[in-house]
Amino acid sequence: MSPVARPSFAIGGVKIRPGQTREMGLPITKLVTGAEVSLPLRVLHGRHDGPVVWVNAAIHGDEVVGVEVIRRVLASLSPRTFRGTLIAVPIVNVHGFMAGDRYLPDRRDLNRSFPGSARGSLAGRIANLMMREVVDKSEVGIDLHTGSDRRTNLPQIRADLDDPRTRALAEAFGAPVMLHARLRDGSLRAAARERGATVLLFESGEAMRFDQWAIEAGVSGVMRVLAALDMVETPGAPTPPPSLVSRRSGWLRAGRSGIVHLDATLGQRVEVGDRLGGLSDSFGKTLRLVRADRPGLVIGRTTAPLVNRGDALVHIAEIEGAEPPGVPDHPDAAEAFDALDEIPVL
Structure with a gap:
């Protein structure tokens, strides 16, 4: 039948x-x-x-x-x-x-x-x-x-x-x-x-x-x-490392208006007080440094060069449990992801 x-x-x-x-x-x-x-x-x-x-x-x-x-x-x-x-x-x-x-x-x-x-x-x-x-x-x-x-x-x-x-x-x-x-x-x-x-x-x-x-x-x-969900066969690509878990995150905001130069990269691990960039005036005079206000992982950042006081600059997620495995500073996002293991393309 x-x-x-x-x-x-x-x-x-x-x-x-x-x-x-x-x-x-x-x-x-x-x-x-x-x-x-x-x-x-x-x-x-x-x-x-x-x-x-x-x-x-x-x-x-x-x-x-x-x-x-x-x-x-x-x-x-x-x-x-x-x-x-x-x-x-x-x-x-x-x-x-x-x-x-x-x-x-x-x-x-x-x-x-x-x-x-x-x-x-x-x-x-x-x-x-x-x-x-x-x-x-x-x-x-x-x-x-x-x-x-x-x-x-x-x-x-x-x-x-x-x-x-x-x-x-x-x-x-x-x-x-x-x-x-x-x-x-x-x-x-x-x-x-x-x-x-x-x-x-x-x-x-x-x-x-x-x-x-x-x-x-x-x-x-x-x-x-x-x-x-058993809707397709399991991909043959390598299994990614376990996701880091966060239950608390926050945006670091500009302390004053200016031109922002951020060194922070996506995927970067930071500690309290780490320098993430700086704010300057139009002549290059440093107005204020941008420093991490919490430990964690950079999961978001502004791409705008001009900011006003209170604008969101860097989003930091506090990681649950053990400290994240060392994620070194990198010049761009792609290399930061490599430090977390490369995401396979299907």
Whole structure:
């Protein structure tokens, strides 16, 4: 007796048969020209049973790293061998992405608008559509982000590390650092958790840049999570070292306005009082040194040369347990990651 075939997957008013991939657009609104704006999706409905997982990017319209991560992940998958269903949403904030803007046209932050409303603002309608058609059909989600404007981030997972399943998937992702992050009202992660989904938030790289090291870390991590869920075969690439764990982090802020010269690099281990750079005036006179206010690992930094008093300069994560293995100073991010062991490219 032949095994019972998987049922078709229903989404957006269509049904996708097992072993097929389908691209579609879920209508959002129309532009003043009358052109329709749609939420782009690609659904990969595997022949074999397995979980339903979504992966999304560009909730903030200027965060392009995740779009390329999704493209590369999809290029490596086949519905004929895939176990389960993957819903890929490469661009959630379509309006912002087209304009190269973090926010929507009304300046709302889409990631503070979930779960949204079918009759609310533009942000609320997009959030509601994402929840109804994607999140509510899934059990696991991976939300891809980068640093905000003129900030860059070390590859890192932010998640509820006190939840056993979430922590297991965060460990499987294999980012250099994973942070225990509280849920923020209005975020996709918070709204999805309330609906019962397990969600990882990945941060890596800088807005409006295709940082290759950030993309490679994202592709490898997503594939490792799919393997941990038994949706794909375990990658043959070397297993990364265990992620460092942080439950507390903070931004070191400028003590005064000036031109900042940062020596701190992503992945650098620092101690209290370590010199991370300096602030000068336009003639080069040193106004103030920038020193670490806590021990830990540099997981983010500004890329802006001009800063005002109070601006965020360096993000330091305090590492749980033993001191991190020696991470020496390096002139660029790529070498800093090498010190944590090279992230394999799949």
